[in-house]
Amino acid sequence: MPKPLFGMAVAFGLLLVILLTAMGSFALFDRLDPPPLDKLSDLSVEVIDRDGALLRAYTNKAGQWRLGIDLDQIDPEFIEILLTYEDKRFSSHGGIDARAILRASWQLLSNGRIISGASTISMQLARLLEPRQKRTFKAKFWQMLRALQLEARMSKREILTAYLTLAPYGGNLEGIRAASLAYFAKEPKELSLGEAALLVALPQSPEARRPDIAPRRALAARNKVLERMATAGIMPQSEVMRATSKPLAAVRHAMPQLAAHASDRLTRENPGALVLETNLDRALQEKMEAVLRDASSKLAADLSVALILADGKSGEILAEVGSPDYLSVARAGWIDMTRRQRSPGSALKPFIYGLAFEEGLIREQTRITDSPVDFGGYQPKNFDMGYQGDVTIRDALLMSLNVPAVALLDAVGPARLMERLKRANVSVTMPEGSDVGLAIGLGGLGITLRDLTQLYTGFVNGGYVKTLRDSPAEASALAQATSNMGAPILDRDAIWHITNILKDAAPPQGAAKMAIAYKTGTSYGYRDAWSVGFDGRYVIGVWVGKADNSAVPGITGRSAAAPILYDAFARSGLTLAPFAKPPLGVQEQDFADLPPTLKQFKLAGLWASPSPVPEEAPRISYPPDGARIELSRTALGRQMPLIVKLQNGRPPFRWLGNGRVFAANGRRRSISWTPDGQGQSTLTVIDAAGRADSVSVFLQMPPSAP
Structure with a gap:
């Protein structure tokens, strides 16, 4: 018998023996030893934004980036290239491609070395599920059995999905999504032709062809895949030539690491979940994190900054940043300062004035006296240690004067303010050993940035506060009932008057005027600086201070937090919504048009001014x-x-x-x-x-x- 025919016969006989042996053993084998599929459940945890875009991912238990995939989210062109290059009869074989085995055997016998492989996608998946160190006949036979087993238990779509989840791409990258994000900073559905070709070639020799380590080999492998596509008639030659002429990106990008604090919190609260949905908007989150990084670079190295941007109409948090640098030791960046209770300073004053408007005690042009007053032993002083005398209510709020605010709180009652805060579904704490008193009007309680921002959503909803939520899972029925159908924190008339005043607050030094309303706050001892602003829809809250609650001499809400607030609105790209029109019959009145009882707000008779002291030199x-x-x-x-x-x-x-x-x-x-x-x-x-x-x-x- 001629040598070629003899070789073909030997190859065919070998194939026949393999197939018969595999088929005879398969039934018993499949029953006693099911395929090990544990790897397919050991995936990276993903945190995604409102549109499904990846915000942050975590390595799996084995320390690998292994992201779940959906074939519908992968470019069909990539799938076509993969199957043409790796397993062109994938859709028709049952796990073992007899024609490919015959071809590979013949090439081995004819050339004395391996020219091409015969592994199907199913066999490669079997190897990934159950790695073996040596490439022996026994190992190959085992892969065939496993491939038959997988084909019997899984659909073609499931097998392809599993392969593209586990395929190695160098280092600790596994799966098409991890590779696409690491090498090209994009999802697989956005790959170019050349990028897709490289990711088809990589799993065959992932370490030797890594573009970040061996760019020349990676380029050669990419071009080989492209040329195969042209030969197979899958791609026009002109398109392949354009793809091969493009340089190869030779870097490895970091995985998306946005919304660190929110992501950590959600993973703690949802153990075992692989995909965690949020209400965040990736584009806004990126912009707000950039705003805080830029701001912190101009502040002292141990100052932290936190920010929340919310849709006040829905209560959805669109961006939240707990610190400007999660890994900063000086700033204790791992602490989420959006959730730490701190003194709000003057940031609650708008609600005090709102209660006074609601009670009919004042109008914007009502006069109130800013002078020393002893409220039963409590003697509030202004930030500048001076007094302005008679001022309008409008100016008293814009100047954030303390005595008028305390006088109004005394008139409406501190318990009334606390009841409204509770109505708004926020949590506040009192200093140990203290009671609810007039000091709460100047920041004598603790509140988080999240809850303070939540309070201000009342100004865009006619008084109804929306419970803030950074994930759909937080939209509990109780929270919805409390925030959406409960009583308002202030009535519509009061809301309009306060908004009408705060929209005229002067912008921070160097900032252009914007169509927003805002209020600042500085806590006792210069520990916290706040600024909360809103337009007709969105609310942004900013906090600046030290994570350890120590003093920062000279820090103020206006000088430290307000510029960040303005920068956040300016760089958000949001179209500012107009403020609500005044309710029917409500308008700003001139002083001359006020009734006599509203021309001057008078203190309760039991409070008196302290005894005058001799005037001293400045x-x-x-x-x-x-x-x-x-x-x-x-x-x-x-x-x-x-x-x-x-x-x-x-x-x-x-x-x-x-x-x-x-x-x-x-x-x-x-x-x-x-x-x-x-x-x-x-x-x-x-x-x-x-x-x-x-x-x-x-x-x-x-x-x-x-």
Whole structure:
């Protein structure tokens, strides 16, 4: 018999023996030893946004990136290339391709070495499910049995899905999605022709062809697949030539790592879940994380920042950032500051004024006196340690004066405010050993950024507060009933008046005016800076401070948090929604049109002004004489002004920096001074009686944050 015919006979005989043996053993084998499918359930946990886009993923128990796939989410062109290159009779064979085995056997006998393989997708899946170190006849026979077994138990679609979930792509990457995200930073449905060809070639020799380690081999493997497609007539030659001419991306991208704190929280709350849905919007989340990174780079290295952006109409949180750098030790970045209770400072004042509007005690042009008052031993002072005398309600809220706010809270009752907070489905805590008193109006309680932002959703819903939710699972029936169908936190008239005032709040220094309303807050001891703003639909809350709750001298809501708020609105790309129109019959009245009872708000008769003290000369209490002060920059990169505080003296005051008069409110005892630069500077104040005080300070810029 001629040698070629003899070789063919031997190959055919070998094939026949293999097939008969496999078929005879299969029934018993399948019953006693089912296929090991555990790997298919050991997947990476995924956190996705409202549209299914990947926000964050975690490695599986084995430390691998192994993401679940859906064939409908993979480009059909990739599937066509894969099957043409790896297993062109995949749809018709039963797990073993007899023709491919015959071809491979003949090539082996004719050439004395392996020219091509005969493994089907089903056999490769068997090898992935049950790896074997050596490529022996026994191992190959075992793969065939497993392939037959898989074909009997799974559909072709399920087998292909399993293969594309487990296929190795180098390092700790397994599966088409992990490889596509790592090498091209995109999902498989977005792959180009050249990218798809590379990912078809990689599993055959994943370490030797990794584009980030062996770009030349990867390029050659990619081009080989493309040329095979042209030969098979799957792709036009011109299209293949264009794909082969393109350079190969030779980097490995990090997996998406957005919404770190929300993702960690959801995985803790949902053990065993592989895909966790959120209400977040990936594009907005990326923008807000960038806003906070940029802001933190201009703040002290140990200051943290947190932000929540919510759709106030639905209560869905569209972006939330618990800290600007999850891995920062200096900032304790792993702590989610959106969920930590802190003193809100003046951020609750709009609700106090709203209650007073609701009770018919005030109108925007009603006069109220800002002067020292002793409320039964509680003597609130303004932030600048001074008083403004008679002011309108509008100006009192815009200037965030403390005495008017406490006077109004005394009139409506602290318990009333607490009841409204409870009605809004938020949780607050009182300092240990303290009772509900007038101090709550100035931040004498604890509240989270999430809950404070939730309160402000009442301003875009006619008084009805929406319970904030960062995932669909949080939309419990109780929360919906409480926030959507319960009583409003304020009536519509009060909501409109407060919004009408806050929309005229001056923007932070250096920021352009925007069609938003906002309020700031600074807690006792300069520990927390807040700013919460809204348009006709969206609400953004910002907190700045130290995670350990220590003091940050000079930090204020206006100087630290408000610039970030404005930057967040500006960079969000959201179309600002108009504010609601005033309810029927509600309008802003001039002072002359007010009834006599609403022209002046008077304190309760049992409160009295403290005894007057002799007038003293002005004294600059901050900064102290001889101090060395580190200047900083705002979130927008501009030099942050230095807060200067004054005690005593008679207004109006005139301020001089290094001998030059600079603009400042002549009656305020706390002003913002932007020095000319670094170095020694002298600051002087002169009061109405001609008395003066000066301090000399050394100013310097801080080192750059890491």
